[in-house]
């Protein structure tokens with residue numbers, strides 16, 4: 190419709206000008222308008238060329254994706270030039286080889302990170318697209334070989350298909366398509382390939398020490414439309430001495446998950462615990478008497494720490510029961526600060542929320558007690574309007590006088606890029622134009638690859654509601670999604686760099 194409007198504009202104003210043959214010069218307004226209309230038509234035409242290049246090169250795209258999926262780039266032992274193992278370094282080298290073949294100017298930064306620039310330059314390009322070549326281990330349960338690409342019913346299976354090798358190849362083909370179209374870019378762009386995203390992003394930390402990241406940066410290692418807010422994160426440890434009534438306590442394996450299992454051995458307790466049966470929704474207890482000691486196990490439901498309300502915390506349920514039965518002061522203090530079912534941190538004094546990212550969430554996720562030393566670990570995801578310092582001092586106040594010692598093991602401040610920024614607005618409009626879906630911003634409780642950058646956002650590659658078995662067995666990206674991603678990235682490059 191817009192195009193028709195432009196032609197109408199030309200017909201109404203320019204043609205009469207010629208017909209009347211008046212010597213009057215076109216007003217500068219008309220010239221500007223005409224220039225912008227021609228540019229619009231040209232861009233429209235070039236975008237069609239770019240999209241048709243992507244459509245007609247989908248087989249090449251899949252062949253290149255197969256090349257890198259075949260390298261099982263799971264983190265391994267450090268070697269010379271391979272800080273995260275030989276396979277991760279090999280996958281990076283292979284990707285850079287493919288980029289070199291596409292006429293990009295490539296660099297391998299000590300096996301940590303690789304770059305591929307649109308124009309060769311000594312200056313930092315203005316746009317960066319950040320992907321990673323490392324993958325999580327295959328695990329079990331695959332119906333196809335995990336380290337090969339298998340196409341079935343429009344799905345491309347293989348470890349890394351969606352996270353993040355598929356998106357990396359889509360980004361490369363976006364660049365290739367723009368290059369082929371001959372459209373000149375006023376701003377340069379860089380593809381950046383990391384090798385340690387799945388194990389702490391030490392790759393990016395290394396790269397940032399060597400040089401700055403592009404001012405406009407997005408990673409297709411998250412979700413569409415745009416993730417512009419990531420909560421702050423804290424990992425806290427508590428330590429205290431216990432009395433003789435607690436022989437052992439154990440529960441939770443990972444700090445970033447709601448624990449589904451916990452057990453305790455209490456001395457001198459013979460009581461039946463049936464009175465606790467229906468108090469903790471979602472938890473099942475079982476007991477066993479072992480020579481005057483009571484062993485209690487609690488089973489609940491696991492969940493990711495960024496959505497703790499969907500789980501049932503076996504550790505906090507067990508703590509409450511243990512506190513009631515044996516009255517140990519340290520156990521009672523923990524049980525009081527972390528009551529079962531509470532995930533907003535109210536009892537430990539940190540409940541807070543903001544409009545963009547929502548409420549704070551927290552999980553007491555790992556617990557152990559051996560030889561009279563009780564240790565517990567807590568995961569906290571706090572809103573954008575708070576600092577780690579504010580949360581830590583609130584926690585310190587809450588434990589004051591309980592005998593619990595507190596230590597912050599990991600501190601990560603919130604990450605936020607305003608929705609109103611020109612960069613985010615342009616990404617949203619590109620998403621709307623290519624997909625026909627409504628664009629909007631999302632704030633999440635987890636951290637993405639750009640968490641520690643300035644101004645970076647996650648843009649793709651998962652579409653809302655789409656299935657892909659990320660990190661699981663039979664991970665896949667659909668052929669359709671791969672192509673749509675490439676088109677979105679190409680449109681983003683044109684929007685941001687011309």
Ligand SMILES: [Zn+2]
Nearest residue numbers: 352353386410
């Ligand atoms: Zn990833």
